[in-house]
Amino acid sequence: MSSRKQVFAIFDNADKRQETLPFEKRILTYLDSHNATALVEPEDFNDADFVISMGGDGTFLRAAGRVGNRQIPLLGINMGRLGFLADVLPSEIESTLDRVLSGDYIIEDHTVIKLESDGEEVSCNPFALNDIAVLKRDSASMISIKARVNGDFLVNYRADGLIIATPTGSTAYSLSNGGPIIVPQSGSLCITPVAPHSLNIRPIVINDTGVIELEVESRSHNFLVAVDGRSLKMAEGTRLTIRKAPYTVKIIKLKNRRYFSTLHEKLMWGADNRQ
Structure with a gap:
């Protein structure tokens, strides 16, 4: 007897839908081939096990607002610039979903x-x-x-x-x-x-x-x-x-990603640019 399919709700930036569409198709193809279900822009997230935010940090904040107190873990794919909250690169979509489906991630509770x-x-x-x-x-x-x-x-x-x-x-x-x-x-x-x-x-x-x-x-x-x-x-x-x-917002982080390394990469924390 097969286990229940995991359900991923996809939330994107409506103003940049044309940019995100090719990447959404990659997610749909991947999930379909891995016995998982994708819901694109559902009216609510009640049936979702995970929410994927596709955009920048602003899109991630709106997705978090939609999730509210439902305690559904959020994964942010960065289609913007800085991507402090949405920290998964488009090139990492499949490898990241591999790890999510296998449970190889941690959940951070954010105030x-x-x-x-x-x-x-x-x-x-x-x-x-x-x-x-x-x-x-x-x-x-x-x-x-x-x-x-x-x-x-x-x-x-x-x-x-x-x-x-x-x-x-x-x-x-x-x-x-x-x-x-x-x-x-x-x-x-x-x-x-x-x-x-x-x-x-x-x-x-x-x-x-x-x-x-x-x-x-x-x-x-x-x-x-x-x-x-x-x-x-x-x-x-x-x-x-x-x-x-x-309640807190639950954010998915890969185990090899650490907060201080994100500071170094995204904010150039501690960088010495002197020649």
Whole structure:
């Protein structure tokens, strides 16, 4: 009696479908010949054992948003540029699927954070794998953000914005604003200001069990909140709460891939380019 077929859901970037189509065909051919099933852009992922994201890191984040709390492992095939989350090259598709089907991989649990507004869930998907950013809405002036952690006053940020980043998101927007690189599974979050008015306000790393509360004042009387890039307009005076979600995102990693080697390859970490 044959074992149950493994089901792979394929999620791609609709804007680059023509680019990904030849590689999707390779995946379909491979899975069909290895007693596995592929679902291309299904309405939901409920029947999937694995989700394959085909695109860059932005596509991977959208796939993670679709997976939500279902605990389905994600595999990222990099059709973009940097590919920090989507780290499988197109040339490695078949060899990687070989290893996935044989169980030769590890699962990394990545922290997710959740946004609440005045104690209620926000209108869009409130969960972020990378970061939640509070940003000024126009180019006129900075905003003022009063921050508390576990009810204790932290600081009143006067800046263009504030980024709350997970370890996964520490190599994204937060890093470009001077935030530290945080190793996954370190149990931390980073609060990074965007263009702060005061030079003595620096990024701070806190335990990921901490509950962050933010109150925003703005001359334009509104501001933006970006949840993994999904933007919402908020009214001044809205109280935001950011906390760790009750679930993690499971990411497939091959056993020979290590986080620090990825830093070296993708971010040129520690490279000395002096002649």
